[in-house]
Amino acid sequence: MRKVLVTGGAGFIGAEIVNQLYTVGGWDITVLDSMTEQIHGKEWMNSYLYKTIEGKCRFIKASVCDLETVTDGLKDIEIVLHLAAETGTGQSMYQINQYNETNVMGTSNLLQAISTMGKESKVKKIMLASSRSVYGEGKYECPCCGVVYPDGRSKDKMLAGDFKFYCPKCGAELKLVSTTEDSAIKPVSLYAYTKYAQEMMLRTMCPAMGIDFSIFRFQNVYGVGQSLKNPYTGILSVFSALMLENKSINIFEDGLESRDFINVKDVASCVIKAIDEPKSNGEIINLGSGVNTSVIEIAEILKKHYGSSSEIKVTGDFRIGDIAHNKADISKARAILGFRPTIELEKGLKEFCSWVVLQDKDNNGYERSLSEMEKVGMFIRKQ
């Protein structure tokens, strides 16, 4: 049996990977996860995600920042899938130390452990769950000047209700194009900065240490099991909780902002495929659907599936650090890994909604998360 360590393996994407590895067979799986309350609730042993992996792996409840425990966990490990992270983009804008600690120092600690083990380490390859957030606003095109990587939008323009992008050279309106892996790096949140720091650490240290690596830039991953407790991530969870109580939905900006949604099952199977695909070594690979869907469309699909009477209001409110659009170019994943998304958004959302109605709801955190952001000037209400 080959040994694999999944950090953050009790999380949304990690648990799906663990389940698929278990089903494929041939893997001796270790999970290291600190079981943060924000994701797993007060009683972590009752966490939905934890229950899906219980008994399928050796489970270590510890932080990726704990050098001694990480070193123990790495014994005889051949493959490391590094997913442990704090993942709230908005929250990262004021919990700066916490995000650096887990995401940057956690990754540093993982490498330190392998380095300190020296010849005892059997790690051959590390795979990192990075994020499309490193691109910031992503790739656009000006009809006259060609490719443009716009900066974040100005607060003044957004206050005036203008959420579009204009060419810095000629002023023409920019057109969204798919973001390729060689696009400019422009983090607009602390979270994005930490993901890029993780990438750079692997790109610098893995070759020096003689370890292979692959970096995945996930787009918006959704599906059964995603945290309904964490108010800091995911419009699907937030909208769901409100719609099930028929509360009105506040759609930020002009509602046309869009995301590239990819089902967690497609993400997990592709990551697993890359473990033994040498062509993925040393590569950065986008994983998404290649299609962008507007936030209004998402709200409408959810409303239909829940049979909710929630009013959908586009308010022009906005959060600093949110990007306008996300659409990945996935041709590299296709070329290297034969990647093709298999679960269409409508179908995936239907399955997601059927699962959500069976779960405990907790939407109290959402308004609190917005107030926290408002206090530090990161959430702007127009009314």
Ligand SMILES: NC(=O)c1ccc[n+]([C@@H]2O[C@H](COP(=O)([O-])OP(=O)(O)OC[C@H]3O[C@@H](n4cnc5c(N)ncnc54)[C@H](O)[C@@H]3O)[C@@H](O)[C@H]2O)c1
């Ligand atoms: N979900 C997405 O859409 C998305 C998009 C891009 C990138 N990612 C990345 O994918 C990875 C997994 O994301 P997810 O959606 O499954 O998030 P998640 O929050 O569900 O999972 C993260 C897991 O890490 C654990 N964790 C947090 N701090 C830890 C620490 N100090 N030590 C050990 N474990 C710790 C949490 O308990 C949780 O189980 C993250 O690295 C995230 O940045 C996710």
Ligand SMILES: [Zn+2]
């Ligand atoms: Zn121009």
